[in-house]
Amino acid sequence: MDITTIALISLAVILLVWSFKKDGKKTKKGLKVATNMGKGIVVEIVSILALIGLFLTLVPPDTIRIILGDTSVHIATLISAAFGTVTLIPAFVAFPLASSLVDQGAHLVSMAAFITTLTMVGFITAPIEIEYFGKRFTLVRNVLSFLAAIAISIGMGLIL
Amino acid sequence: MNLGKLLGSLKKNKIATFTIFAYIVVFVYSPYLGLDSLKMTSSYFIEMLQILPAVFVVMGLVEVWVSRDTIMGIFGKGSGLKGRFASVLIGSFSAGPIYAAFPVCYTLLKKGSAVSNIVIILSAWAVVKMPMLIVEAQFMGVSFMIVRYIFTVPAIIMIGVITGKIVSKENIIKNSSxxxxxxxxxxxxxxxxxxxxxxxxxxxxxxxxxxxxxxxxxxxxxxxxxxxxxxxxxxxxx
CATH class of the missing domain: 1.10.15.40 (Electron transport complex subunit B, putative Fe-S cluster)
Structure with a gap:
C-alpha cells in the first residue's frame, strides 16, 4: 500500500469519527449515500478490471516491447499512445516497463506519450465514465487528452 | 427468472455480460490463459478494495456536510485561477486509478463545480498525482519527471477549459445515468x-x-x- 492510499483511508476514518461525534443522523445519511454510490458502480468496475486483466494477459508487456523495438520514433510514439489509450496499467507497472523500454532503445518521446495516454485516456474505462457524465463529455475529454498526450511528448522531445 | 427479465438484466449489465462472455471464450481456448487473467485481475481488485470504499465514504460525508455554496466558491464557474489551482491540487493528492476519480468528480459537479474544473481534477488525478511522480522519478529520472510535469499541468488546464466550452453542464446532467x-x-x-x-x-x-x-x-x-x-x-x- 503506498502512502497516499494509507492517507486516504486514514482521512476517511478520521472524517467518519468526527462526523459521528457531531451528528450521528447526518453521518448515517452520508454513509447511505456512500453505499448507494458503491452499489451503483461496483459491477461495472469489477467487470472492467477483469477485462484489463484479460487484455494484459493476452497482450503482455513483453509483446509491446517486441513491437516497439524496431520502429521509428514517430511510429513508436503513435503505437505507444494507442496502446496506452486502450489499457490502464497502474503506475508501478507502467514506469518499470517504460524504463526497460528506454534501456532497449525506445525513445523518451514515445515513452512520454505512452505514460500520458496510459493514465489519462481510457478506452476501457469509458463505459464507467459514460455512466457518470454521458457520451459527449467522455468523447470530448478523451479525444482532447489523446491530442494533449501527443503534444506533450513532442514538446518533451524538443527539450530532452 | 423468465427470459424477458434475464434479457433485461443482461442489457442493464452490458459490460459484465461482455466480460463474462470474453472469459468463457478464453477459458475454452486455454484454461491457463484464463487463470492467468484472473490472477492479474485479482491484484487490481485488491487495489480497488483499498481505495474505493474510502473514496465513497469521504464523498458521502462531503455530500451531507459541505454546502453547495462552498463547492461553488472553490470549483464553480467564477472561481477563476484559484479554482484551477485547487483542482490540480486535489488531483495531485489523490490515490488510485482514474475510475476512482469519477465518483469524486460526480459529487463535486452535483454540488456546483464547473465542468472545466472537473476535467482538470480527473486529468491531474490520472497523470500528475504525487505517488506516480515519485515512482516516475525513480525509473525515468528526475529531469524526465519534471519536464513532463511542466508540460502536463498547462495541458490539462487547457483540456479542462476546452471541454468546459464544448460540453455544457446541462448536457452532462441529462446524459448521466x-x-x-x-x-x-x-x-x-x-x-x-x-x-x-x-x-x-x-x-x-x-x-x-x-x-x-x-x-x-x-x-x-x-x-x-x-x-x-x-x-x-x-x-x-x-
Whole structure:
C-alpha cells in the first residue's frame, strides 16, 4: 500500500469519527449515500478490471516491447499512445516497463506519450465514465487528452 | 427468472455480460490463459478494495456536510485561477486509478463545480498525482519527471477549459445515468423563472421538494405542457 492510499483511508476514518461525534443522523445519511454510490458502480468496475486483466494477459508487456523495438520514433510514439489509450496499467507497472523500454532503445518521446495516454485516456474505462457524465463529455475529454498526450511528448522531445 | 427479465438484466449489465462472455471464450481456448487473467485481475481488485470504499465514504460525508455554496466558491464557474489551482491540487493528492476519480468528480459537479474544473481534477488525478511522480522519478529520472510535469499541468488546464466550452453542464446532467442528478434534471425541466409562484424560493428548491418531500407534481402554476410532460416522466422514474 503506498502512502497516499494509507492517507486516504486514514482521512476517511478520521472524517467518519468526527462526523459521528457531531451528528450521528447526518453521518448515517452520508454513509447511505456512500453505499448507494458503491452499489451503483461496483459491477461495472469489477467487470472492467477483469477485462484489463484479460487484455494484459493476452497482450503482455513483453509483446509491446517486441513491437516497439524496431520502429521509428514517430511510429513508436503513435503505437505507444494507442496502446496506452486502450489499457490502464497502474503506475508501478507502467514506469518499470517504460524504463526497460528506454534501456532497449525506445525513445523518451514515445515513452512520454505512452505514460500520458496510459493514465489519462481510457478506452476501457469509458463505459464507467459514460455512466457518470454521458457520451459527449467522455468523447470530448478523451479525444482532447489523446491530442494533449501527443503534444506533450513532442514538446518533451524538443527539450530532452 | 423468465427470459424477458434475464434479457433485461443482461442489457442493464452490458459490460459484465461482455466480460463474462470474453472469459468463457478464453477459458475454452486455454484454461491457463484464463487463470492467468484472473490472477492479474485479482491484484487490481485488491487495489480497488483499498481505495474505493474510502473514496465513497469521504464523498458521502462531503455530500451531507459541505454546502453547495462552498463547492461553488472553490470549483464553480467564477472561481477563476484559484479554482484551477485547487483542482490540480486535489488531483495531485489523490490515490488510485482514474475510475476512482469519477465518483469524486460526480459529487463535486452535483454540488456546483464547473465542468472545466472537473476535467482538470480527473486529468491531474490520472497523470500528475504525487505517488506516480515519485515512482516516475525513480525509473525515468528526475529531469524526465519534471519536464513532463511542466508540460502536463498547462495541458490539462487547457483540456479542462476546452471541454468546459464544448460540453455544457446541462448536457452532462441529462446524459448521466446516475439517479443522484434527479434534482438537477427536474430543475432543468421546470420553467426556470424562480418566480416563487409555487411558494418555494427558487426552481431548485421546488425540484428538491419534488424529489425528497413527495409534494404535488403539479405544484408549478407556470409550467407549460412540455414542462409537465417532462416532469411526469422524470418523477415516474423514482
Amino acid at each position: 446516475k439517479e443522484g442528478l434527479l434534482v438537477e434534471r427536474i430543475e432543468l425541466a421546470l420553467p426556470g423563472h424562480s418566480c416563487g409562484a409555487c411558494d418555494y424560493k427558487s426552481c431548485r428548491e421546488t425540484a428538491r421538494a419534488l424529489v425528497l418531500e413527495d409534494i404535488d407534481p403539479n405544484v408549478c402554476p407556470v409550467a407549460d405542457e412540455s414542462n409537465k410532460k417532462e416532469l411526469r416522466k422524470l418523477l415516474q422514474g423514482t
